[in-house]
Amino acid sequence: MIRILQITIVCIFSTAVLSVDTKNSFADNKDLTVGFSQIGAESGWRTAETKSIRSEAKKRGVNLKFSDAQQKQENQIKALGAFIAQNVDAIILAPVVETGWEPILKKAHRRGIPVILVDRGVKVTNDDLYTTLIASDFVAEGRMAGDWLAAKTGGKANIVELQGTPGAAPAIDRKKGFEQAIAKHPGMKITKSQTGEFTRAKGKEVMEAFLKSGGEIDAVYAHNDDMALGAIQAIEEAGKKPGVDILVVSIDGVKPAFESMVEGKLNCTVECNPLLGPAAFDAVEQAVAGKKLPKNTIVQDKLFDQSTAKDVIDSRQY
């Protein structure tokens, strides 16, 4: 725990220092070339992360090569191959799924190109194949959402679940954490569960099918706000009141989620901070300078619900 605490303090401290005087500290980065393989633009969270990485690269004068994989791992692997062929100084990777990265990461490792993982982790036989992972604790996020729902329902609810992308770390771990939380309450069970692929459109479509298939639904647990907002639309179109007839809990903390909580439709969201640009380029600079980095930097998360949404909505940065 101390280790995580130290990492968190370092992370917060270095982020705080960077945001104060970045213009002076990194002017000499103009000859740094970094390849960034981004998953796509499936959610508000994702576009906020892309904006943070792009703006931080600009602020530091880093030459950023950006690739949008349109949700396909093969496109990410191709992009990493191109970055390696161009002999970039470092790679930032947001891996769409956990597995299948060994060969391409071995190639980068052989070329001595540091790979900074942001927002999602990978499963590899040797974690020397990546330099560091900067991400939230998705199991903790799922647990926070489950504990909140248990308290709200007195431990009794039929729940439908909208899962994220199959095989993605946040989908696997948010499910795990939520199930750990509700396991403490025999009256809480997940009656239906299907992927909504982290998108609003698919989340709405799956929720419509859940509603049509009958059975009591007391709550929806969505692995991200975009799917939750789609589910809210489906609940309203079915003539029910989201947030009242059917509770809605989700994760991310994007601004539209706060707007929905103020309207009384979304009940709670667990923030998963996407503004990873400063920490990502901190790690790039330390890695290219040959400094040792912690293998895992955990981004701190916080739960918001309708009792707090109004007070903080104007200060939300994404």
Ligand code: GZL
């Ligand atoms: C979480 C990130 C997830 C978000 C979704 O770190 O990988 O992917 O929760 C996004 O909104 O699509």
